[in-house]
Amino acid sequence: MTTGRAPAELRSPRRRSQRGMSLLFALLALAAMMLAAVALVRSVDSGAVVLGNLGFKQEATGASDSAAELARAAILAPGLDLNVDQPSIGYYATALDNLDPTGRVTSAGNKLAVINWGDADSCTCFPATCSSCSLLPSPATPVNGGRATARYLITRLCPSAGAVSATNVCAKPAGVAISQAASRGEIRLGAESRPTEASTTPYYRIIVRTVAGRGTVSFTETILH
Numbered sequence: 001m002t003t004g005r006a007p008a009e010l011r012s013p014r015r016r017s018q019r020g021m022s023l024l025f026a027l028l029a030l031a032a033m034m035l036a037a038v039a040l041v042r043s044v045d046s047g048a049v050v051l052g053n054l055g056f057k058q059e060a061t062g063a064s065d066s067a068a069e070l071a072r073a074a075i076l077a078p079g080l081d082l083n084v085d086q087p088s089i090g091y092y093a094t095a096l097d098n099l100d101p102t103g104r105v106t107s108a109g110n111k112l113a114v115i116n117w118g119d120a121d122s123c124t125c126f127p128a129t130c131s132s133c134s135l136l137p138s139p140a141t142p143v144n145g146g147r148a149t150a151r152y153l154i155t156r157l158c159p160s161a162g163a164v165s166a167t168n169v170c171a172k173p174a175g176v177a178i179s180q181a182a183s184r185g186e187i188r189l190g191a192e193s194r195p196t197e198a199s200t201t202p203y204y205r206i207i208v209r210t211v212a213g214r215g216t217v218s219f220t221e222t223i224l225h
Contacts, residue, residue, distance in 0.1 A: 155204070156203075
């Protein structure tokens with residue numbers, strides 16, 4: 001009786017098929033790992049883009065404070081007549097109620113005036129979906145160390161230009177001045193202090209448009225008096 005290993009051609013083909021299945025499973029696992037790696041890279045890239053856009057948006061919004069201070073200084077400039085329009089500095093003596101600062105609200109059914117911010121698409125809506133595009137803001141000013149550029153437009157919250165009067169009533173703060181009581185801490189009928197109307201200036205509306213990195217645009221609005 002002879003013993004020994006069977007020739008290779010007589011070995012069971014089942015073992016050879018099992019080796020082929022192992023290779024197939026390995027290839028499938030490798031493909032799944034590659035897909036997972038690609039998805040992870042795309043997720044990280046998308047997150048970085050979102051964070052970058054948020055950072056530029058915050059930078060543009062923060063830089064608008066400097067432009068608002070410049071607008072305030074322009075209002076307080078000596079010799080400036082606030083009763084008439086001053087387009088060279090972006091100042092208008094009326095409220096401009098039908099104004100769409102962003103140019104995204106006006107439509108063919110409800111045409112509003114828009115501001116010519118100086119960009120290529122500022123007046124693309126005229127005359128199809130906006131009533132006018134003739135309002136000019138202030139000249140462009142570098143802010144935030146030159147990393148952003150801002151322009152502003154100031155409106156006085158009055159129905160018409162000219163001096164404030166009984167026929168041109170402007171929006172004002174509801175401030176009052178309390179007259180000093182003769183006897184502090186003493187309450188007597190007929191001797192209480194009376195509120196008197198305070199002399200206040202009208203409200204002013206400051207609209208700032210700031211352009212930062214990657215073309216990020218931010219709009220802010222400030223009301224002051």
